[in-house]
Amino acid sequence: MKTTLKKLLQAFSPAATLRGKRGFVLFLVCTLALVMMIMIIGLSSHKSGAVLQLNRTIEQERVVLLAQAGINEMLATVKAGVNDRNSTIGSRIQSFWKSKPGDGARVVYKADFPASALKLSNKLVDEYLGKKGEVSGQVSIIVTERVNAPGPSYIGHVELIGKARYKDIPAEIRVKERREIKIVDLADPFTDKYALFVKSFCRSLNSPKKRIIVQGVTPDDPTRYSFVYLGNRSYPSCPEFPQGARSAKTPPVLLDLDFKEDRRLLGGFYKPGSFQTINSQYAAASNGNLFFVNPPFPFSTISGSFSPASDFHKTPELVNIYKSIIDSSKDYSATEGSLGYVIAKDYQKSGGNPANSDIFRSLVSSLMHNWKYFYGYSDYASIMGSGGKSFTDEHPFSGISEYFHQIKTANPQRVAGGKMPLLFGEGRDIPVYVEGPVHLRFFKIAFVDEISISFNLHGGNTLDVPFPPVPMHYENPAETFSGKQLSPPVDKRTDRLMSMPIEHFSINNFFFGAGATAAKTPTAVKSGIEGYDVFPAFDESLRTVSHFYQTTDQFISDRIKNINGKKTLDLDGVLLIVNSAGKPLDLSSVQKYTGRGRIIMDEGHCHIGNLSPVDSKNDSLGIYLMSGRFVIKSDTGTANIYASLAATSCFSDNSSVSSSSEGGIEFDGKSVNIFGNLMIDNLFEMRNLPDGGHLKVVHNPRLYFPDYPVRVSIGETRSLLAVDYNAE
DSSP states (O other), X not given: OHHHHHHHHHHTSHHHHHHHHHHHHHHHHHHHHHHHHHHHHHHHHHHHHHHHHHHXXXXXXXXXHHHHHHHHHHHHHHHHHTTOTTSHHHHHHHHHHHTOOOSSOEEEEEEEEOGGGOHXXXXXXXXXXXXXXXXXXXXXXXXEEEEESSSEEEEEEEEEEEEEEXXXXXXXXXXXXXXXXXXXXXXXXXXXXXXXXXXXXXXXXTOSSSEEEEEOOOOSSTTOOEEEEEEEETOOOOSXXXXXXGSSSOOOEEEEOOHHHHHHHHXXXXXXXXXXXXXXXXXXXXXXXXXXXXXXXXXXXXXXXXXXXXXXXXXXHHHHHHHHHHHHHGGGTTSTTSHHHHHHHHHHHHTTOGGGOHXXXXXXXXXXXXXXXXXXXXXXXXXXXXXXXXXXXXXXXXXXXXXXXXXXXXXXXGTOOOOOOBTTTTTTOSOEEEESSEEEEEEEEEEXXXXXXXXXXXXXXXXXXXEOOEEXXXXXXXXXXXXXXXXXXXXXXBSSOSOEEEEEEOXXXXXXXXXXXXXXXXXXXXXXXOSTTOOOOOOTTOTTEEEEESSHHHHHHHHEEXXXXXXXXXXXXXXXXXXTTOOOEEOTTOOEEESEEEEEESSOOEEEOSBEXXXXXXXXXXXXXXXXEEEEOOSSSEEEEOSEEEEOOOOSOTTSOOGGGOOEEEOTTOEEEEEEEEEESBOGGGTTSOTTOEEEEEEOHHHHSOSOOEEEEEEEEEEEEEEEEEEO
């Protein structure tokens, strides 16, 4: 104890203290050095592990990016092939679509992509991983749902799996990506069969200065032909049709035959000539104004249809003849036993009424026994004449003028006329089936020619008395023998003698005969119901829409691209423009389009000019304005548009709508050729089409007979993205 204490005291003595401090400092320095060494060794070990882990992470992410590159390369291959029927992917999709399968998930296409098939991605592997790895992949196209639109469409997804290996990383890294796919049938098996579809009444259809030309399809199969629908919606109310198109009797759409231009259509019915009248002046006036002339018909063969006492006394010409006889006999009326005396007594007995006159009835009987009835057919243009002169100004042919006098107050629409549209092509030789309340119109000109009747006089003398020709006046209702129903008729076309419009001939008689029946395809006229509510059909659920745009500016920015130095419209399936900004869709500066698609615009107009496909065999365009009009804008006098155009709005009352809210086409001073088809509410009287201008519709056979009207669209954004770092 003492010893220990002594040593402790010595340790704390001054000398000892000095020696101890030095030792302690040395000890402290050594300790610190040891700690630092331990710390350095520890930190060095920690840093090496972290760096190693960081390096491994960077390499993994680099491999992921290379796997993603493989996905992008496979996606590019899929996008290039899905709409190419010559590719493996495209042919598989086509076969799937043609089989028209029902609901249920189906794998349409599945294929592995070895490293040799992903050359670009593996070139990147060589550059970034030093040829120490490879990228491969797999693509599957899976349809999950069928959408029943006009033609079946399908929705599903494309699944792409990128697989990447790197020798420094033992596990395979996989990246899986999905994108939505839409296989959309762009055809409308109903409306695509119409070259032209116009819903509302157009008074200017027959304008000789603004012509409508329709060139239908000309397939080898004669049972296939284009259709045209001309409606009478919004027909103006008038005494004949007090409720317009909703009247009990259907207002007709009249098309005026122009026999000089349309004579090829008439075939054997084209037998032009002149009336061989006794007066050569009348014969000359009729020459060149009739496309069919019936030989003179003996009136005596039909005289049994008439009563001399009741059917002739209101005929002005006959009453005038009777009055002239009365007047000429007055000087002899006092001489008893003379003819003048007999006539005067008959006049007194009848009270001046020809219906009660024996002399008048005797006169009529003599005329019926000697008359010859003439009739022939003419057209509106010939009757109206040129320069204010018409051959119907000549007395025998003037009976038709009564029609225009009467009908002008009953229905002004019937007074207008001219030359019908060239519905059968410029050569009038392409069959087109016309639907709607459409009637072909031409006119019958009828009269009885002048005659001379020999009267036996006292002393064996005879007197030839000439009687002037009598025009057959139009009558509605029938007042005289001119308008009375004949029994039997003169022939199958003539059951009344009067001059009159002929409107009961179907325009379809030209190519389909008198017994023309409805077409073997859907028709816009069923059971008397007109096609007011016909619209291009599409999937109202909008599931088949591939691209949505709020405004036309967004659409233009996304879909108008510069390709080979030209503004080009890039089409991809169904493209919907809501048009919340209300601006027109201005395509007037775009002259080309590529791809297949239908643009649907909820509201607003579309300005359009010359527009054609880059590839005429594979590209197609349809534009449907649900509440708007096409406005033709072109640097040239005629715009050439290769597209299917529809502008038609839905109304609660289809029989009476305001034209201001109807869809249609505004020509803006330009003619237009449409290579596709046209479906509109209203032609607006073709008001801005210049004189001498035209609207020509050439029905596209590929629209009518679509081989493969499908566009496959792949979503622009991923619907799924997953990374597996430890795939086996």
